[in-house]
Amino acid sequence: xTAEEIYQRLQERFGDQxxxxxxxxxDPSVRVAAAAIHEVxxxxxxxxxxxxxxLMCLSGVDYGPGKHLEVxxxxxxxxxxxxxxxxxxVPRQGGEVPTVCDxxxxxxxxxxxxxxxxxxxxxxxPDLRRILLPDDWEGHPLLKDYQVQEFYHGVRVPYVxxxxxxxxxxxxxxxxxx
Amino acid sequence: MRQYLLNIWNAFWTVLVGMRLTWRHLFIPAVTxxxxxxRWTLPPNSRMQLFVNIDDCIGCRQCERACPVECITIxxxxxxxxxxxEASTGHKVRFHVTKFDIDMAKCCYCNLCTIPCPTECIYMxxxxxxxxxxxxDLIYHFAKIPPEKIPELEEKARRFEEEEAAKKTKxxxxxxxx
Amino acid sequence: MVTQLVAGEYHLSYERxxxxxxxxxxxxxxxxxxxxxxxLVTDGELIKRITPHIGYLHRCxxxxxxxxxxxxxxxxxxxxxxxxxxxxxxxxxxTVEKLMGLTDLPERLQYIRVIMAxxxxxxxxxxxxxxxxxxxxxxxxxxxxxxxxxxxxxxxEWASGARLLYNYLWIGGVMQDxxxxxxxxxxxxxxYFEPRVKELNDLLSFNQIFIERTANIGVLPPDVAxxxxxxxxxxxxxxxxxxxxxxxxxxxxxxxxxxxxxxTGEFGTLGAAWDRYMVRVREMLESIKILRQALxxxxxxxxxxxxxxxxxxxxxxxxxxxESPRGEIGFYIVSDGSEKPLxxxxxxxxxxxxxxxDAIGRGGLIADAVAIVGSLDIVLGEIDR
Numbered sequence: 001x002t003a004e005e006i007y008q009r010l011q012e013r014f015g016d017q018x019x020x021x022x023x024x025x026x027d028p029s030v031r032v033a034a035a036a037i038h039e040v041x042x043x044x045x046x047x048x049x050x051x052x053x054x055l056m057c058l059s060g061v062d063y064g065p066g067k068h069l070e071v072x073x074x075x076x077x078x079x080x081x082x083x084x085x086x087x088x089x090v091p092r093q094g095g096e097v098p099t100v101c102d103x104x105x106x107x108x109x110x111x112x113x114x115x116x117x118x119x120x121x122x123x124x125x126p127d128l129r130r131i132l133l134p135d136d137w138e139g140h141p142l143l144k145d146y147q148v149q150e151f152y153h154g155v156r157v158p159y160v161x162x163x164x165x166x167x168x169x170x171x172x173x174x175x176x177x178x
Numbered sequence: 179m180r181q182y183l184l185n186i187w188n189a190f191w192t193v194l195v196g197m198r199l200t201w202r203h204l205f206i207p208a209v210t211x212x213x214x215x216x217r218w219t220l221p222p223n224s225r226m227q228l229f230v231n232i233d234d235c236i237g238c239r240q241c242e243r244a245c246p247v248e249c250i251t252i253x254x255x256x257x258x259x260x261x262x263x264e265a266s267t268g269h270k271v272r273f274h275v276t277k278f279d280i281d282m283a284k285c286c287y288c289n290l291c292t293i294p295c296p297t298e299c300i301y302m303x304x305x306x307x308x309x310x311x312x313x314x315d316l317i318y319h320f321a322k323i324p325p326e327k328i329p330e331l332e333e334k335a336r337r338f339e340e341e342e343a344a345k346k347t348k349x350x351x352x353x354x355x356x
Numbered sequence: 357m358v359t360q361l362v363a364g365e366y367h368l369s370y371e372r373x374x375x376x377x378x379x380x381x382x383x384x385x386x387x388x389x390x391x392x393x394x395x396l397v398t399d400g401e402l403i404k405r406i407t408p409h410i411g412y413l414h415r416c417x418x419x420x421x422x423x424x425x426x427x428x429x430x431x432x433x434x435x436x437x438x439x440x441x442x443x444x445x446x447x448x449x450x451t452v453e454k455l456m457g458l459t460d461l462p463e464r465l466q467y468i469r470v471i472m473a474x475x476x477x478x479x480x481x482x483x484x485x486x487x488x489x490x491x492x493x494x495x496x497x498x499x500x501x502x503x504x505x506x507x508x509x510x511x512x513e514w515a516s517g518a519r520l521l522y523n524y525l526w527i528g529g530v531m532q533d534x535x536x537x538x539x540x541x542x543x544x545x546x547x548y549f550e551p552r553v554k555e556l557n558d559l560l561s562f563n564q565i566f567i568e569r570t571a572n573i574g575v576l577p578p579d580v581a582x583x584x585x586x587x588x589x590x591x592x593x594x595x596x597x598x599x600x601x602x603x604x605x606x607x608x609x610x611x612x613x614x615x616x617x618x619x620t621g622e623f624g625t626l627g628a629a630w631d632r633y634m635v636r637v638r639e640m641l642e643s644i645k646i647l648r649q650a651l652x653x654x655x656x657x658x659x660x661x662x663x664x665x666x667x668x669x670x671x672x673x674x675x676x677x678x679e680s681p682r683g684e685i686g687f688y689i690v691s692d693g694s695e696k697p698l699x700x701x702x703x704x705x706x707x708x709x710x711x712x713x714d715a716i717g718r719g720g721l722i723a724d725a726v727a728i729v730g731s732l733d734i735v736l737g738e739i740d741r
Contacts, residue, residue, distance in 0.1 A: 072688065074675050074688070113707075192562060220513075225517035286431050287521070288434075
């Protein structure tokens with residue numbers, strides 16, 4: 001099934017929850033309202049003609065300060081050999097998207113990663129913790145307006161100022177002192 | 179019971195098969211190299227330590243821009259016309275390179291800096307035994323101009339610029355007067 | 357709204373029940389192939405739950421990439437999966453080319469890419485197979501595999517100048533053409549290497565002790581594998597005939613004749629650790645087949661004919677996945693029309709493989725945890741990126 005047909009099916013089924021279709025892009029993509037993503041995903045997964053059984057990639061995108069964030073779902077059907085891209089717009093502050101990790105289990109970790117690096121919360125996610133960064137890290141690094149926190153456990157990040165003493169230097173100074 | 183015995187027999191037999199192989203390997207010359215005594219011959223285009231032939235450097239900063247890890251730092255002073263010279267490739271050298279530092283601890287040996295160089299003065303050499311007891315010994319200084327000469331050169335460049343500016347204003351004044 | 361989650365599989369917080377013991381395996385554990393911490397909840401000898409903790413090698417290459425021009429990202433991509441750097445480069449480069457619409461590439465370049473990717477597959481599988489032997493207690497195959505892997509690295513060094521992190525495949529070209537005589541040397545290596553695979557089989561694969569150790573543990577059913585997005589040899593070990601080189605041929609893989617080995621379950625359960633291991637061994641033979649054809653047909657010419665001087669893709673986004681030795685490596689690149697990517701995401705195969713470890717290892721023995729992790733062939737550099 002081509003992306004166009006999939007879009008038409010989705011539009012018939014969900015009406016105004018489907019916000020647009022970009023057929024000219026390298027990978028044709030469908031815009032979906034954030035609130036409806038779970039139903040759309042479930043339909044795509046279980047409809048006998050669609051059967052999108054593989055979530056290839058789930059990524060967050062930041063389009064720069066003042067603009068929106070985006071969650072992108074790359075779906076593929078191993079039985080039907082077709083693919084589609086879903087895009088969900090999320091506001092910069094306090095955005096929330098329903099999780100799809102009960103449909104594709106791979107989404108669990110990918111959503112954790114998006115939460116970790118972009119701060120997008122996923123509603124009803126069973127285990128929404130930071131995954132790559134330490135639990136007590138501040139901020140979400142892949143946002144374009146991310147400010148690195150000044151101190152982490154008493155260590156300045158990133159390091160500025162004089163280069164730190166190396167072990168050898170410390171050793172030498174200790175040797176000289178009586 | 180029969181299966182049990184068969185399993186034991188299988189285990190013995192397959193171990194014996196493996197042992198026969200290892201036995202045969204006893205008589206095959208070793209592939210290991212006794213490193214400090216023997217050395218590999220490296221292919222001529224091996225990418226190991228960076229080297230800069232500073233006489234040919236024209237101070238175009240192409241390598242600094244190409245470096246993905248920012249391990250090259252270059253400081254330049256504009257040369258006055260009488261100090262300009264020619265590199266061995268025929269390029270005009272219009273700058274005094276007062277600082278050409280490569281932090282080998284940061285260098286990732288990607289070879290991206292050597293490609294844009296117009297005079298091919300920065301290249302990778304097949305030398306790899308460059309361990310240093312201190313981290314700061316890994317910052318290689320390639321510039322040849324002694325630091326005490328730098329203020330003199332700066333003064334020269336400044337004076338030349340002033341003269342040029344004065345010439346320009348004179349010209350302008352002359353044009354305006356006409 | 358959200359339906360109920362899969363019954364009994366998820367717990368938000370674990371409550372200790374009875375005599376449960378929580379065992380921390382890692383971060384510095386000899387058999388976790390990097391710095392990975394597994395939190396095992398055990399009941400006696402049995403594992404009740406595995407929670408992997410990752411991120412010890414995290415350096416956020418995606419943030420770095422946003423400050424780099426497209427060619428400058430390639431050294432960073434190398435360091436994702438540092439034992440299969442060529443495959444990572446190939447995935448990234450193909451994605452940028454897809455975004456740029458660069459399709460008209462010289463024949464020789466296409467062949468060089470296939471040759472490099474397949475040699476890298478053999479090298480990577482040798483490491484996987486060798487260290488798996490080490491995980492289960494066999495030291496000799498590890499040394500033998502590394503001996504042969506070094507020979508491939510020699511070939512790589514000859515071609516690109518580096519042994520591990522190559523920065524060789526570029527957007528629309530390669531760093532430098534193959535040196536003269538490369539095809540003959542490569543053929544020589546293949547002739548040498550093909551009997552070694554049989555040796556490896558005699559030594560390790562069909563060793564009864566090894567089979568007993570691995571043939572019934574860590575069973576990954578195919579539907580679970582697909583749901584978790586596990587790809588590559590791990591998925592094929594479960595009996596799913598799915599190889600992107602066949603299903604979605606990129607480069608020129610559709611010209612070559614090769615098979616896709618899948619797990620058979622001949623010594624135990626289908627989808628067990630031994631099947632995943634054996635798929636890798638058999639894949640090396642298939643790679644040899646591809647390499648022989650590619651080296652035979654290697655055309656002349658200049659591989660860098662179509663290399664763009666400036667890489668400046670038009671506005672838009674593209675996702676492309678390729679078959680790396682560890683599974684499906686995907687790159688998602690968003691361009692805003694400038695020289696630097698707006699977003700560059702690597703979808704790493706090991707990331708999904710390790711996320712499935714709970715589904716695979718639950719109910720097994722503690723002693724098998726190492727064998728299960730080893731059979732997934734993970735590289736932490738790629739998980740943490």
